[in-house]
Amino acid sequence: MSGTCRRRPPSRFGVYEQRKVAAALDLFEFIYRRSIQKYSVLRASLSAPDPIRTRYRQALNELMQFVVLHGRTLDAAFAELHVDAADSAALRLIANSELDQLEQHNCARYNLARGMTQRWIDAGRRR
Numbered sequence: 001m002s003g004t005c006r007r008r009p010p011s012r013f014g015v016y017e018q019r020k021v022a023a024a025l026d027l028f029e030f031i032y033r034r035s036i037q038k039y040s041v042l043r044a045s046l047s048a049p050d051p052i053r054t055r056y057r058q059a060l061n062e063l064m065q066f067v068v069l070h071g072r073t074l075d076a077a078f079a080e081l082h083v084d085a086a087d088s089a090a091l092r093l094i095a096n097s098e099l100d101q102l103e104q105h106n107c108a109r110y111n112l113a114r115g116m117t118q119r120w121i122d123a124g125r126r127r
Contacts, residue, residue, distance in 0.1 A: 052090045059083060063095050064110040067127050068102070068120045074127045099127055 053060065059081050066077035074095060083091055102110075102125075107117040120126070 050094075052087055053094055056083065056087065056091050059091065060095060060098065061110050063091075064098065064102070064112065067099060068107075068110075068112050069116055071126070074099075096127075099125065 062081060063074070063077045066072045066080065067074055074092070078088070078092065098110075102112075102117060103121070104114045104118055107114055
């Protein structure tokens with residue numbers, strides 16, 4: 001060799017050559033604790049799930065499909081589902097809100113095809 005020698009970074013030298021893993025452990029611990037803090041902040045910022053939406057998730061999917069795919073009115077769709085009378089008004093508000101916000105980019109959550117959803121939107125969002 002012509003005297004040119006590449007030096008390894010000190011961190012690699014300590015871990016690989018001398019089998020000193022303290023620096024690697026310190027780095028891992030620092031990153032792990034930081035991720036726990038970020039997750040805690042994110043989790044604290046989220047609200048509790050809506051109990052009506054959770055209980056009637058499948059019914060909401062069926063409502064959306066009845067209205068968008070089959071062209072039924074929301075009242076006719078509600079008539080085909082078994083919903084507690086106490087929860088009916090809240091579920092109706094959720095369904096109306098979801099129908100207002102329904103677009104091609106979020107229709108998959110209700111198992112709706114993008115083309116059918118766009119035709120329903122183009123037809124004036126009938127319900």
